[in-house]
Amino acid sequence: MAEEMNKFSRELRDDDHFHDECGVIGIYSPGDTGIARDIYFGLHSLQHRGQESAGIAVNRYGNIDYHRGMGLVQEVFSDDRIRTMQGDIAIGHVRYSTTGASLACNAQPLVVFFKGGAIALGHNGNLVNANILRDELQDEGYLFQTTIDTEVLAAYIARNIKDGDIEGAIAKTMKIAQGAYALVITSGEKLIGVRDPLGLRPLVLGKTKNGYVLSSETCNFNLLGAEKVRDIDPGEIITIENGEISSMKFDFGETRKTCSFEYVYFARPDSVMDGRSIYLARHECGKNLAKEQPAEADVVIAVPDSGNVAAMGYAEQSGIPFGIGLIKNRYVGRTFIQPDQKMRDISVRLKLNVLKENVEGKRVVMVDDSIVRGTTSGQIVRLLKDAGAKEVHLRVACPPVTDPCFFGIDTPEKKQLMAAKYSVEEMRGMIGADSLGFLSVDGMKDAIGLGRDNVCTACFTGDYPMELPERKDK
Numbered sequence: 001m002a003e004e005m006n007k008f009s010r011e012l013r014d015d016d017h018f019h020d021e022c023g024v025i026g027i028y029s030p031g032d033t034g035i036a037r038d039i040y041f042g043l044h045s046l047q048h049r050g051q052e053s054a055g056i057a058v059n060r061y062g063n064i065d066y067h068r069g070m071g072l073v074q075e076v077f078s079d080d081r082i083r084t085m086q087g088d089i090a091i092g093h094v095r096y097s098t099t100g101a102s103l104a105c106n107a108q109p110l111v112v113f114f115k116g117g118a119i120a121l122g123h124n125g126n127l128v129n130a131n132i133l134r135d136e137l138q139d140e141g142y143l144f145q146t147t148i149d150t151e152v153l154a155a156y157i158a159r160n161i162k163d164g165d166i167e168g169a170i171a172k173t174m175k176i177a178q179g180a181y182a183l184v185i186t187s188g189e190k191l192i193g194v195r196d197p198l199g200l201r202p203l204v205l206g207k208t209k210n211g212y213v214l215s216s217e218t219c220n221f222n223l224l225g226a227e228k229v230r231d232i233d234p235g236e237i238i239t240i241e242n243g244e245i246s247s248m249k250f251d252f253g254e255t256r257k258t259c260s261f262e263y264v265y266f267a268r269p270d271s272v273m274d275g276r277s278i279y280l281a282r283h284e285c286g287k288n289l290a291k292e293q294p295a296e297a298d299v300v301i302a303v304p305d306s307g308n309v310a311a312m313g314y315a316e317q318s319g320i321p322f323g324i325g326l327i328k329n330r331y332v333g334r335t336f337i338q339p340d341q342k343m344r345d346i347s348v349r350l351k352l353n354v355l356k357e358n359v360e361g362k363r364v365v366m367v368d369d370s371i372v373r374g375t376t377s378g379q380i381v382r383l384l385k386d387a388g389a390k391e392v393h394l395r396v397a398c399p400p401v402t403d404p405c406f407f408g409i410d411t412p413e414k415k416q417l418m419a420a421k422y423s424v425e426e427m428r429g430m431i432g433a434d435s436l437g438f439l440s441v442d443g444m445k446d447a448i449g450l451g452r453d454n455v456c457t458a459c460f461t462g463d464y465p466m467e468l469p470e471r472k473d474k
């Protein structure tokens with residue numbers, strides 16, 4: 001089994017990733033001299049959605065000033081630069097891209113010019129037909145400056161604007177752009193939000209004292225003094241102009257497919273998405289996991305921080321006491337996390353240490369949110385055993401990840417996904433756990449609570465909610 005694990009490990013390489021994870025925010029607040037500062041704080045709260053680049057664009061009477069760079073939000077902006085960014089409307093973006101696409105020119109928001117002015121655009125998600133659309137534009141002579149899907153969208157929108165009708169141009173573009181997207185756009189005197197026809201990527205509207213905010217998540221609303229108004233509907237374009245909200249639908253499809261992985265791992269637990277608290281959904285995942293995959297044990301521990309909430313749910317349901325078994329070093333810099341397997345293995349020990357007092361001589365249930373490549377879990381089980389844990393029962397608060405995401409969550413290719421290659425029993429052996437249990441697809445759907453048909457579960461089932469014309473892993 002160890003040999004098999006080594007072989008599998010060697011096949012895992014970060015540079016095969018090809019998807020983006022992002023967070024977006026937009027604020028409409030006329031006369032507010034602190035708008036760029038608020039975007040900065042709002043982005044800071046969305047930092048978990050992307051750590052590689054950050055950008056802000058500020059719109060003053062249709063003129064757009066922008067600043068983008070590689071790094072964390074606090075590394076990209078200085079106080080002085082934020083102070084110079086003045087306007088009535090602003091948008092911001094954080095991005096985690098993968099090695100191949102890690103270029104400064106790909107940072108967002110993107111700013112493009114058309115006959116009647118400028119548009120700034122921030123995009124979270126992934127188009128599944130971007131290359132087809134890009135080829136079409138290139139055949140017509142368009143010269144692309146970046147390698148991101150967002151520029152394809154921006155170019156089509158700019159080309160489609162007739163008589164200043166931006167929403168019409170967006171609607172026309174969205175009819176041919178397939179995939180997942182939450183967009184924040186500013187142009188003229190408007191702040192515009194757009195959500196894809198299935199609502200795969202999140203976007204929510206809040207009301208502030210002075211205006212409105214659009215954000216990927218609600219976790220920044222308290223900080224911004226915003227009250228949640230509502231989630232943007234799938235297939236909706238929402239416009240804020242002159243302090244008024246207007247809305248149009250470019251797609252009237254009945255299906256909604258919110259991303260289940262947002263609830264399992266990606267979003268912050270203090271966000272509410274499509275009306276459902278991420279915290280409560282995760283807690284319920286843990287409870288359902290305890291019902292479906294019980295274990296005889298003395299203590300339930302979490303893999304921090306991603307497994308914390310589910311572990312508490314597991315403990316509550318099972319009656320086994322919750323304990324802290326692993327301490328996380330929160331200051332492990334990104335420099336440590338080099339994209340090769342050897343560094344990844346070392347980085348687990350840099351990041352986590354066992355609290356011996358809670359695991360020595362005990363039968364431990366270890367709850368994690370998900371297993372993707374399976375390398376982290378094996379390392380942690382070894383740490384626990386080395387510290388004297390008698391048994392380690394690994395419980396995973398989502399189903400096995402068997403298929404890649406094509407809609408904006410950075411999962412590796414299929415060949416790198418442990419559950420795509422191995423059975424649960426084989427995985428158990430490779431990880432070195434005494435038992436291994438996953439939450440079922442229905443158990444997860446019920447915990448999310450949006451209705452079994454209303455969530456995307458493609459990375460757990462291979463059942464994609466749309467055609468994939470450019471699928472790269474066939």
Ligand code: AMP
Binds near residue numbers: 375
């Ligand atoms: P591994 O199985 O070694 O790939 O690690 C899985 C762990 O990585 C999970 O427990 C999550 O906490 C975290 N994780 C899951 N999905 C992602 C993702 N898309 N990007 C980064 N980390 C992730």
Ligand code: SF4
Binds near residue numbers: 457458
């Ligand atoms: Fe979310 Fe998975 Fe669907 Fe991607 S495939 S949108 S990660 S549920």
